[in-house]
Amino acid sequence: MPKPYPEEFRQDVVRVARNRGPGVTVEQVATDFGVHPMTLWKWMRRADIDDGSKPGTTSQESAELRKRVGGSSCWSRRTRSCAGPRPTCRRHIFRERIYPLVKEPAGDGVPVTVACRVLKLAGQPYCRRLDQPVTDAMLEEAYRANALFDAHRDDPEFGYRFLADEARGAGAVRADRTAWRICRDNRWWSVFGKKRGKGRKAGPPVHDDLVRRDFTATCANRLWLADITEHATGEGKLYLCAIKDAFSNRIVGYSIDARMKSRLAVAALDHAVARRGDVDGCILHSDRGSHFRSRKFVRGLDRHRMAGSIGRVGAASDNAAMDSFFSLLQKNVLDRRVWATREELRIAIVTWIERTYHRRRRQASLGRLTPIEFETVMTTPALQAA
16 A cells, blocks of 8 residues: 655645646646645545535544544553542543532532533542642642742743752752753743854764765665755745655655754655655764754654764765755755745746756756656666566
8 A cells, every 4th residue: 555645745746736737737736746636636625624615524624533533541451540639631621620510510419420420430539539629740830830929030040050050059859950940931041041043163073074075876765865945935935855766866855844853854854755665774874963862753763763873073975965956946946036935936946846857957967867767767677677
């Protein structure tokens, strides 16, 4: 069974189809992006329902319904006991909302046992909830937060570690991690904060340089190159993280967002894996940017059983093959005009990648073939030989 297309890719194709020029059909857009026309029509119909322009069940409502029907429980499979004292799971939240419905009929003379039986609730937990509306865990959490707040009010310049030390001196013993969680939830930060600006050194590499400027691959999904670029619009900057297969120079995955967070690189990686399939042992080479060194991105590489590779600091040639793609994008799309909105630039980037770069722009390094043609020619004989 083929893997589903990534959600971001679906949305981009729908955007291009909706904003297509005069004389351009939906079938042509589907061909440019390599999807079946009926699939694109389904995506557009689903987008119309989600936007409210057509009647039907939205994607969010369908996901919520699936959670209600087959949602995961908060109860441990081994101990069959609740995973935590705080009311954060669905079962706890359900109880907090349904218990008042038991108390209201009780005021009209309806026995508690009858109300609990109708609402399918156990009577003993409800009685314990009435006897102790505030649990010991909630009370202890309040005492901890109160001690930290007193320390923060007296010394606003202290960070969470100093606040934890002050609270310990007052007799409220807790771990630094607990103090950090309480300060984060209540936004009790030091007034000084962290100094940000120029002159910061690049962080340590989390991977070795496995490429050594050799950007060649004998087959697909053996070596990927990744990088991030940005461009200004009338609404602010737009960031693009792209991943290129060194075998065919094809952009196997990308993600576009208004903010440059670690999730931008993670989304591009998930996009590439979803479209390519078997990537075991593939090397992903990048620069030493913080997004490629983040925990989420490293976990993503481990989850897909890929190997990471990072170049040196300030050595542009260590990722020159990816920079060449961004240079083409800069000349052909980004610098062609002034972009008023992020939406316009996003549609232009996606259209140029999927329609022009992949299927129309022939490359000398590929024998005057496009990336799609090169992969088709080079893959078909291998399949026939197998």
